[in-house]
Amino acid sequence: MALTESTMLALGTKAPDFNLPDTVSGKMISFDDIKSGIGTVVIFSCNHCPYVIHVNHEIVNIAKEYQDAGIAFVAISCNDVERYPQDSPEKMTEFAKESGYTFPYLYDESQEVAKAYDAACTPDFYVFDGASNLVYRGQMDGSRPGSDVPVTGEDLRDALDAVLVSRPANPVQRPSAGCGIKWK
Numbered sequence: 001m002a003l004t005e006s007t008m009l010a011l012g013t014k015a016p017d018f019n020l021p022d023t024v025s026g027k028m029i030s031f032d033d034i035k036s037g038i039g040t041v042v043i044f045s046c047n048h049c050p051y052v053i054h055v056n057h058e059i060v061n062i063a064k065e066y067q068d069a070g071i072a073f074v075a076i077s078c079n080d081v082e083r084y085p086q087d088s089p090e091k092m093t094e095f096a097k098e099s100g101y102t103f104p105y106l107y108d109e110s111q112e113v114a115k116a117y118d119a120a121c122t123p124d125f126y127v128f129d130g131a132s133n134l135v136y137r138g139q140m141d142g143s144r145p146g147s148d149v150p151v152t153g154e155d156l157r158d159a160l161d162a163v164l165v166s167r168p169a170n171p172v173q174r175p176s177a178g179c180g181i182k183w184k
Helices: 050-067 089-099 112-116 154-164
Strands: 019-021 028-030 039-044 071-077 105-107 124-129 134-138 177-180
Touching: 019 105, 039 050, 039 154, 050 071, 050 089, 050 154, 050 177, 071 154, 089 105, 124 154, 134 154
Parallel strands: 039 071, 071 105
Antiparallel strands: 019 028, 039 124, 124 134
């Protein structure tokens, strides 16, 4: 289980657009389709990564809680499914349904969207304000598989709480850590 850290896209970056298939609804979804005037979370994820599996229940909890407050969520998987068939769109559909996702789970087959976001690992979290400017990127919290640190989502929650009251996110942002994206 090799650890890869996120690359920390520059704060203030406008959300790169995308138009990708949702593996649950079958619809094509763009950033503009899902963005919220309050804030939007883009998560690079996959089905098989132990780091994603470790925090997935809290991703679901945070999404449900903050969607009620008007923040939009989307997850994107971009792994090479030739080498990692467990991340195929069909398996993504199963994973999203079993996990109780209340947000789209998109498939970035070309990996162009992941490159536009400078994504490096799964999970990798990006929080955009109501104007689609990046205000947070990094870890959900300090928990990792096998650590004694509880999964709380505290770093992501702090960023989302800041977005909700239109204040700057904490400038101390730690990279996310997980499985490296499986590039083609």
